[in-house]
Amino acid sequence: MEMIKTEDLTKQYGRLFALKGLNLSLSEGDLFGFIGPNGSGKTTTMKILATLLQPTWGEAYICGLSIYTRPKEIRRQIGFMPDFFGVYDDMKVIEYLEFFASAYRIRGAARKKVCDDVLELVDLGYKREALVTSLSRGMTQRLGLARVLLHDPAVLLLDEPASGLDPRARIEMRELLKRLGQRGKTIMVSSHILPELADICNKVGIIERGELLVNAEVNEVMKKVRDRPVLVVELLEPAGGAPGRSADDALRFLSDQPEVESADLKKGQIAVTVKKGVTLDAYAELLPRLIAEGFRIRSFREEEINLETAFMALTKGMTA
């Protein structure tokens, strides 16, 4: 089922297009990473989907419900976590959640249970009796997430939940999102940085200046960045003054192999790009050949894709 769908969604502020003809479609269980720099239109999109902001034109549906005609029903289906949200002074964590649970008309024993459940889920059970103002930024973000889970929404719109968190808290937030994804929630989560989301999301969209530049499955995006594997070979120094067989020799030898398009030596590592269409199976042949030639191999592996580089490559020139 289509959980989020937008058609030509556009928002103008005067002459500025905060959002320009956005077309998105997310299915049940999708974890969509919405990536873009400051001012690219992420918050605008999420606020429109959360029915808090009217688009200038275009359509958006949540669970098949139009934002124009069914906003009340949509609000029951979504959990929107804004990038900054206030917490109230002099309120304990549990009181804060109970307050919002009652706003969702959850009462009595059910309310107690749901509050305990979401606290457990975000690992804040031990802060139950703490004042909300005493929580760290990471804990506050997790509390914010707990709050939007109270009414068990099918769709989560999370605006930069990891911003301002330290590296460890970021990893915890990622794990939490993964867990929610596994529970079948459809999640749209925004961030400035692709690497942060690429390993937990199944789809990504990259937006700049209101325009969606990339919208694809994570696997597809990775393929676009690199259409074939790059092999990295590291050699041990020749044993005890043995002749030849240096990294330069290996470079020459590898360059001459029929599967190889190019080989470069950088910091003692040889990066080998194979020809288009060469499979992993075929390039595995290179290892025994190197050994047969008397090279001493320290490592032989496929180079990992650097997501930072991938992001730059994907958006390069697109916004010029």
Ligand SMILES: Nc1ncnc2c1ncn2[C@@H]1O[C@H](COP(=O)(O)OP(=O)(O)OP(=O)(O)O)[C@@H](O)[C@H]1O
């Ligand atoms: N109320 C407003 N009036 C005028 N312009 C606005 C308004 N709200 C947003 N904008 C503009 O719309 C554009 C998109 O803003 P938006 O907040 O959606 O970006 P964002 O991707 O969420 O950025 P950030 O990463 O900084 O949160 C920006 O150029 C912003 O200045």
Ligand SMILES: [Mg+2]
């Ligand atoms: Mg924003």
